[in-house]
Amino acid sequence: MARAAIPGGLSARRAWRPARLLERRVESASATTLVLDVTDWPGHLPGQHVDVRLTADDGYTATRSYSLAAPAEGDRVEVTVQRVPDGEVSPFLCDVFQVGDAVELRGPVGGWFVWRPDQPGPVLLVAGGSGVVPLMAMLRARPAVGPPFRLVYSARQPDDVIYREELAALAGTDGVDVRHVFTRRGAPVGADGADGADGADGAGHVRPPGRLRSADLEGAGWGPADAPTCYVCGPTGFVEAAATILASAGHDAARIRTERFGPTGS
Structure with a gap:
């Protein structure tokens, strides 16, 4: 599959642009979506990310990368930030940053981990924790009559599921299947797979709590x-495990695209 063309030229993507917060949405117990108005935004593709730079009154700056959570819409850009305990940037963005406040954005960044609405063939999305954010941008960009999508989303427990209500609604959309895998025990399992921590798919099939395993992808995904x-x-360990499961099942390595993250002092 050919690599997708990236919106804007290289110089445009390297430039820092002023942005202001338009809206905040709480997505989970620890994640918040920030809707930003970015001056002269060049556009982006689902799966890309941006660099966000904060500047203190004394001139000190801190920069972090965040995945874009929604398709391009003019100068409107959405990122979802998960609060990291004792972090330098994410607690500020989640708890202090207010509508009208300013930051700077640079991007879009990334050219391999992208999906385009005209891309043919089925799509299997595998998310660990906040790794669902760029995958959500892909789901949101999917046309009403588009290729089939299946999302397998691993989270610790239901309260940690980002975009919980929207994912439940998408699961009822023709051509979209959403399944949850929970790794820690919590409330009793509900039929929709989002009200308990024993783990269940969109049809209410229950499995004991635990890490992602081959059966989770074999039951929800397509064969090679x-x-x-x-x-x-998702986190590095999760991504490596999921990619190994897919490769061991016989999926073409060229069709397994990965994006991982680790501790950054967020």
């Missing part, structure tokens, strides 16, 4: 013969 494009995003 279906040639899905697989997007895997």
Whole structure:
């Protein structure tokens, strides 16, 4: 599959642009979506990310990278930030940053881990924790009559599921399947797979809590013969495990695209 063209030229993507907060949305117990108005935004593709720079009154700056959470819409840009305990930037963005406040953005960044609405074939999305953010941008960009999408989302427990209500609504959309895997025990399991921590798919099939395993992807995804494009995003250990499961099942390595993150002092 050919690499997608990236919006804007290289110089445009390297430039810092002023941005102001338009709206905040709480997405989970620890995650908040920030809707920003970015001056002369060049556009982006689902799966890309941006650099966000904060500048203190004394001139000190801190920069962090965040995945874009929604398709391009003029100068409107959405990022979802998960609060990191004792972090330098994420607690400020989640708890202090207010509508009208200013930051700077640079991007979009990334050209391999992207999906385009005209891209053919089925899509398998595998998310660990906040790794669901760029995958959500892909789901949101999917046309009403588009290729089939399946999301397998691993989270510690239901309260940690980002975009919980929207994902539940998308699960009822023709061509979209959403399944949850919970790694810690919590409330009793509900039929929709989002009200308990034993783990359940969109049809209410229950499995004991634990890390992602081959059966979770075999039951929700397609086989190698279906040639899905697989997007895997999350912590490094999760991504390596999921990619190994897919490769061991016989999926073409060229169709397994990964994006990983680790501790950054966020």
